[in-house]
Amino acid sequence: IHNISEFSVGNRNLWIPPGQDYRGRTDRHLICGSDDVLDALDIFPTFMRSNWVRNMTGINTEQLLSRVWEEKKLNVNYFDRVMFTTALPSDTTRWAWAEDPVPGVPGLLLKYPVEYDMVQDVCPRSSVTGQ
Numbered sequence: 001i002h003n004i005s006e007f008s009v010g011n012r013n014l015w016i017p018p019g020q021d022y023r024g025r026t027d028r029h030l031i032c033g034s035d036d037v038l039d040a041l042d043i044f045p046t047f048m049r050s051n052w053v054r055n056m057t058g059i060n061t062e063q064l065l066s067r068v069w070e071e072k073k074l075n076v077n078y079f080d081r082v083m084f085t086t087a088l089p090s091d092t093t094r095w096a097w098a099e100d101p102v103p104g105v106p107g108l109l110l111k112y113p114v115e116y117d118m119v120q121d122v123c124p125r126s127s128v129t130g131q
Helices: 037-041 044-049 051-055 061-071 113-122 125-129
Strands: 013-016 075-078
Touching: 044 061
Parallel strands: 013 075
Antiparallel strands: none
Protein backbone atom coordinates (compact mmCIF):
# COMPACT_ATOMS: atom_id res chain seq x y z
CA ILE A 1 0.00 0.00 0.00
CA HIS A 2 1.30 3.45 -0.77
CA ASN A 3 0.78 6.54 1.31
CA ILE A 4 -0.47 9.16 -1.14
CA SER A 5 0.34 11.95 1.31
CA GLU A 6 4.00 11.34 0.43
CA PHE A 7 3.47 12.41 -3.20
CA SER A 8 4.03 16.01 -4.24
CA VAL A 9 0.91 16.74 -6.23
CA GLY A 10 1.43 20.48 -6.73
CA ASN A 11 3.28 22.13 -9.62
CA ARG A 12 1.55 20.02 -12.32
CA ASN A 13 2.90 16.72 -10.94
CA LEU A 14 1.24 13.44 -11.91
CA TRP A 15 2.18 10.08 -10.39
CA ILE A 16 1.77 6.72 -12.12
CA PRO A 17 3.15 3.22 -11.54
CA PRO A 18 5.89 1.91 -13.84
CA GLY A 19 5.12 -0.73 -16.43
CA GLN A 20 2.39 -1.26 -18.99
CA ASP A 21 3.40 1.96 -20.77
CA TYR A 22 3.29 0.52 -24.32
CA ARG A 23 5.50 3.31 -25.73
CA GLY A 24 3.50 5.95 -23.81
CA ARG A 25 2.16 6.29 -20.25
CA THR A 26 0.09 3.75 -18.37
CA ASP A 27 -3.64 4.50 -18.31
CA ARG A 28 -4.51 2.29 -15.32
CA HIS A 29 -3.76 4.41 -12.27
CA LEU A 30 -3.10 8.10 -11.65
CA ILE A 31 -2.48 10.30 -8.62
CA CYS A 32 -2.62 14.06 -9.02
CA GLY A 33 -3.74 17.19 -7.21
CA SER A 34 -7.18 18.73 -7.49
CA ASP A 35 -5.74 21.64 -9.50
CA ASP A 36 -4.54 19.25 -12.22
CA VAL A 37 -7.14 16.49 -12.29
CA LEU A 38 -9.13 17.94 -15.21
CA ASP A 39 -6.00 18.52 -17.30
CA ALA A 40 -4.87 14.97 -16.57
CA LEU A 41 -8.19 13.28 -17.39
CA ASP A 42 -9.78 15.55 -20.01
CA ILE A 43 -7.59 14.49 -22.91
CA PHE A 44 -9.91 14.59 -25.92
CA PRO A 45 -10.14 18.39 -26.46
CA THR A 46 -6.33 18.54 -26.68
CA PHE A 47 -6.28 15.44 -28.86
CA MET A 48 -8.87 16.80 -31.29
CA ARG A 49 -7.28 20.24 -31.76
CA SER A 50 -3.65 19.13 -32.02
CA ASN A 51 -1.87 19.02 -35.36
CA TRP A 52 0.17 15.93 -34.42
CA VAL A 53 -3.02 13.88 -34.40
CA ARG A 54 -3.32 14.05 -38.17
CA ASN A 55 0.13 12.50 -38.60
CA MET A 56 -0.34 9.57 -36.24
CA THR A 57 -1.58 6.17 -37.24
CA GLY A 58 -2.13 3.26 -34.91
CA ILE A 59 -1.90 5.37 -31.76
CA ASN A 60 -2.81 3.58 -28.53
CA THR A 61 -4.27 5.14 -25.38
CA GLU A 62 -0.91 5.09 -23.60
CA GLN A 63 0.74 7.05 -26.42
CA LEU A 64 -2.20 9.45 -26.52
CA LEU A 65 -1.88 10.15 -22.79
CA SER A 66 1.84 10.74 -23.11
CA ARG A 67 1.43 13.26 -25.94
CA VAL A 68 -1.45 15.12 -24.30
CA TRP A 69 0.26 15.31 -20.89
CA GLU A 70 3.42 16.54 -22.61
CA GLU A 71 1.48 19.19 -24.51
CA LYS A 72 -0.23 20.31 -21.29
CA LYS A 73 3.20 20.46 -19.58
CA LEU A 74 2.23 17.97 -16.87
CA ASN A 75 5.19 16.41 -15.03
CA VAL A 76 4.98 12.62 -14.96
CA ASN A 77 6.60 10.90 -11.98
CA TYR A 78 6.71 7.23 -11.10
CA PHE A 79 6.06 5.52 -7.78
CA ASP A 80 6.86 1.92 -6.89
CA ARG A 81 4.21 -0.43 -8.24
CA VAL A 82 2.05 -1.79 -5.41
CA MET A 83 -0.82 -3.26 -7.45
CA PHE A 84 -1.26 -5.88 -10.12
CA THR A 85 -4.10 -6.84 -12.46
CA THR A 86 -5.95 -10.09 -11.92
CA ALA A 87 -8.64 -12.01 -13.75
CA LEU A 88 -11.02 -14.90 -13.32
CA PRO A 89 -10.86 -17.87 -15.68
CA SER A 90 -14.21 -16.75 -17.16
CA ASP A 91 -13.03 -13.18 -17.94
CA THR A 92 -12.87 -12.11 -21.57
CA THR A 93 -10.25 -9.78 -23.02
CA ARG A 94 -9.01 -8.26 -26.24
CA TRP A 95 -5.41 -8.49 -25.07
CA ALA A 96 -3.55 -10.99 -22.93
CA TRP A 97 -5.33 -14.05 -21.54
CA ALA A 98 -4.62 -14.68 -17.88
CA GLU A 99 -3.06 -18.10 -17.30
CA ASP A 100 -0.76 -17.97 -14.26
CA PRO A 101 -2.41 -18.44 -10.85
CA VAL A 102 -2.04 -15.78 -8.16
CA PRO A 103 0.05 -17.52 -5.49
CA GLY A 104 -2.08 -18.37 -2.46
CA VAL A 105 -5.38 -17.23 -4.01
CA PRO A 106 -7.26 -20.19 -5.55
CA GLY A 107 -9.22 -19.43 -8.71
CA LEU A 108 -7.59 -16.03 -9.33
CA LEU A 109 -5.20 -15.50 -12.23
CA LEU A 110 -2.46 -12.98 -12.99
CA LYS A 111 -3.43 -11.01 -16.07
CA TYR A 112 0.04 -9.48 -16.46
CA PRO A 113 2.64 -11.51 -14.54
CA VAL A 114 5.24 -8.76 -15.00
CA GLU A 115 3.11 -6.49 -12.80
CA TYR A 116 3.06 -9.13 -10.07
CA ASP A 117 6.83 -9.49 -10.33
CA MET A 118 7.27 -5.72 -9.94
CA VAL A 119 5.06 -5.72 -6.84
CA GLN A 120 7.25 -8.42 -5.29
CA ASP A 121 10.15 -5.97 -5.24
CA VAL A 122 8.08 -3.63 -3.04
CA CYS A 123 5.62 -5.91 -1.23
CA PRO A 124 6.96 -9.40 -0.56
CA ARG A 125 4.53 -12.22 -1.29
CA SER A 126 3.77 -12.76 2.38
CA SER A 127 2.27 -9.29 2.62
CA VAL A 128 0.27 -9.71 -0.61
CA THR A 129 -1.25 -13.12 0.09
CA GLY A 130 -1.17 -13.18 3.88
CA GLN A 131 1.20 -16.18 3.92
